[in-house]
Amino acid sequence: MFTRGFRCLTCGSTQPRSYDGYVCRNCGGNLEVTYDYELLKSTLHPDEFFFRLRKDIFRYLHLLPVQDLSLAPRLRVGITPLYRAKRLGNSIGLNNVFVKDEGQNPSGSFKDRASAVAITRAREMQATVVAAASTGNAGSSMACMAANVGVPCVVFVPETAPPAKLTQLLVFGARVIAVRGSYDDAFDLCVAVCEERGWFNRNTGLNPYTREGKKTCSFEIFEQLRRTAPDRILVPTGDGNIISGIWKGWQDLHSLGLVDRLPKIDCIQAKGSAAICNTVHALREKKVQPDEIEWSNLQIHPVEARTVADSISVDKPRDGLAAVRAVMESGGEAVTVEDKEILAAVPEVAGMTGVFAEPSAAAVWAGLKKMSRKGMVSRHERIVCLLTGSGMKDIAAARRASGEPFVVDPDPKSIAKTLKQIGL
Secondary structure, three states: OOEEEEEEOOOOOEEEOOOOOOEOOOOOOEEEEEEOHHHHHHHOOHHHOOOOOOOOHHHHHHHOOOOOHHHOOOOOOOOOOEEEOHHHHHOOOOOEEEEEEHHHOOOOEOHHHHHHHHHHHHHHOOOOOEEEEOOOHHHHHHHHHHHHHOOOEEEEEEOOOOHHHHHHHHHOOOEEEEEOOOHHHHHHHHHHHHHHHOOEEOOOOOOHHHHHHHOHHHHHHHHHOOOOOOOEEEEEOOOOHHHHHHHHHHHHHHHOOOOOOOOEEEEEEEOOOOHHHHHHHHHHHOOOOHHHOOHHHOOOOOOOOOOOOHHHOOOOOOOHHHHHHHHHHHOOOEEEEOHHHHHHHHHHHHHHHOOOEOHHHHHHHHHHHHHHHOOOOOOOOEEEEEEOEEHHHHHHHHHHHHOOOOOOOOOOOOHHHHHHHOOO
8 A cells, every 4th residue: 555644734734644533633624645656656667556457446546545455345436437528518619528427336426436435444444333424425325335345334414315315325224314404513413423432434524535535536537538637627516525536636646647737626516505616716816826825724614505406515615625725726717506507407418418417416517608608618628527426316306407298198199289399
């Protein structure tokens, strides 16, 4: 294993590889796993950095904080398709738009990447119970992975979580605790119970291993684009862990000398849950450069999140600092979209790509349309839209956006008028 230890994203202090805490012991900030890139380069040929015979995220074992793959889930996580979306891109005058379909992961969401790495690490640490707070996707993902390896799983959710996601949790055998309150209330309760009981806490942002699983998506995009970087990647953002993971993946590739340039990482948030975008906008209004920011003093002010996109509905982004760093350091954009734009994006993406994405995921298409209207992207840029979850996660929202079926009598002659009305 080529891990070196941990670095605090707030104060910059480091911890050794043996450190078993979740956050910085000095300031309480979030940690990121660090690697010995020089040792990896001197030990392996570049062709050996990735395991050719693996067909899942553990293909990237040398850049993951786990060792014993016999403890990893047997489900195929990752290696999701990257589609060229010509019709979608052409509809707004862009030539090179791609969509990454993360709905094809075992539980139907991007979060399986984080859960697979986290539960492998939990088993290496001999954890007896794994727990997580979730609006649905992270919890169902953890429950799915836990079911596969036979580890007890407890998930704390806000009681307003969509029924489809709650159903997933229950059928996978998780103990589900519905909290009267927001995701942030569920998060805090999960932390308190884990500390009291000694459970392994998979909470996004708090647990540094989740970011490591999520960064594998960047490695896949790199390989799927014939070992090159796109110009930009649009990421739907709530607590900030996915976008920080995507950025970390490209930084890893750059540190290994596999890419000579880095993509811009664009943060797309619902207008009703925009704490990270608000912070980026404030920094840019002050014309502050990334290397001038005092990260230890930066405050990300919470919001009262209200959005139809439940997976990115967050009052207080738990990995917000890392998310802001990803946008600022990559030179990406921070774009907010209205709920009506998000809902409209669901059938547009599905109708022009064949990929059914949940509202939180389709938000990136709403964001790209807005960026195109405002001249923030150029026609020939290679753009990847990260579709983080299946539309089957939230059928009710998709139904509201897609209209109703045409009702006719069971008579071939009477249908002619209806077909003419719909242009057929």
